[in-house]
Amino acid sequence: MSYLRSWFPLDTATPRSRSNVASTMPGSFIEEEDDGSDTAGEDDVPPAFPAPNSAQRAARPMSKSSEANGSKIPTILNDTSLMLPPPIPNLASRQPGVPRTTTQFASSSLLSPMGTTEKPKKPSRKVALAPGFGPLDWASLKSSGEDLRGVETLLRIPPSVLKTHNRREDAWTAINGKVYNMTPYLPYHPGGEKELMRVAGRDGTKLFSLTHAWVNVDFMLDACLVGFLVSESSA
Numbered sequence: 001m002s003y004l005r006s007w008f009p010l011d012t013a014t015p016r017s018r019s020n021v022a023s024t025m026p027g028s029f030i031e032e033e034d035d036g037s038d039t040a041g042e043d044d045v046p047p048a049f050p051a052p053n054s055a056q057r058a059a060r061p062m063s064k065s066s067e068a069n070g071s072k073i074p075t076i077l078n079d080t081s082l083m084l085p086p087p088i089p090n091l092a093s094r095q096p097g098v099p100r101t102t103t104q105f106a107s108s109s110l111l112s113p114m115g116t117t118e119k120p121k122k123p124s125r126k127v128a129l130a131p132g133f134g135p136l137d138w139a140s141l142k143s144s145g146e147d148l149r150g151v152e153t154l155l156r157i158p159p160s161v162l163k164t165h166n167r168r169e170d171a172w173t174a175i176n177g178k179v180y181n182m183t184p185y186l187p188y189h190p191g192g193e194k195e196l197m198r199v200a201g202r203d204g205t206k207l208f209s210l211t212h213a214w215v216n217v218d219f220m221l222d223a224c225l226v227g228f229l230v231s232e233s234s235a
């Protein structure tokens with residue numbers, strides 16, 4: 001009991017009756033000193049929650065009726081005092097290709113992601129490749145062992161030599177210092193032959209990286225490497 005008294009500021013000087021204690025703290029497990037009398041069965045009251053004198057109990061508002069009769073029974077949170085449910089998303093307002101507003105997003109996470117309805121920023125400039133000239137066909141041609149270079153060994157190529165390889169049947173270009181034979185790749189190029197031919201016989205590094213810097217030319221045209229671009233003087 002002395003242990004419990006240190007928790008609760010009870011007036012220990014004037015001993016209270018059990019009924020006094022019970023009226024201030026309903027459901028309290030506090031009891032008087034064991035006076036030896038038989039109290040079996042009276043201890044079965046569950047402990048009060050929130051605990052008497054706890055911060056939670058102090059913070060919660062008392063109901064009007066409980067304030068009136070002086071008892072400290074906290075108001076029970078009922079359905080009307082709960083937060084309102086989120087608004088139901090208006091699915092009918094969705095338009096293909098029209099991005100949704102932020103409120104439409106906030107209302108549901110089950111809608112399809114925005115990327116699927118958004119218009120592409122720029123129209124694709126890819127061309128329709130002839131059947132049998134897709135990326136996988138190019139990959140299998142590269143690994144077939146067929147000669148796609150047209151040279152015996154890798155060469156040192158000055159701009160004056162590069163310039164002479166500017167026809168569809170013999171189209172070379174230099175990208176990042178490496179010279180490639182583009183001719184076998186022409187029908188496989190997703191941007192079309194015409195675009196590729198713009199860099200035939202010259203250094204195509206700038207145009208290449210302006211168009212699609214993400215394309216791995218080292219890998220795409222590894223089987224077409226003919227040599228390295230060098231200055232006229234060092235050729």
Ligand code: HEM
Nearest residue numbers: 124125126190191195196199204207208211212215217220
């Ligand atoms: C010489 C090496 C080149 C290689 C290996 C190459 C490869 C490719 C590849 C793989 C794509 C598809 C890109 C993608 O799916 O995102 C592509 C697209 C394209 N390429 Fe090239 N390319 C080369 C040079 C050029 C050059 C010099 C031009 C000239 C402007 C060009 C113009 C284009 C265009 C317009 C597209 C379509 C882009 C689009 O709208 O999606 N390419 N190229």
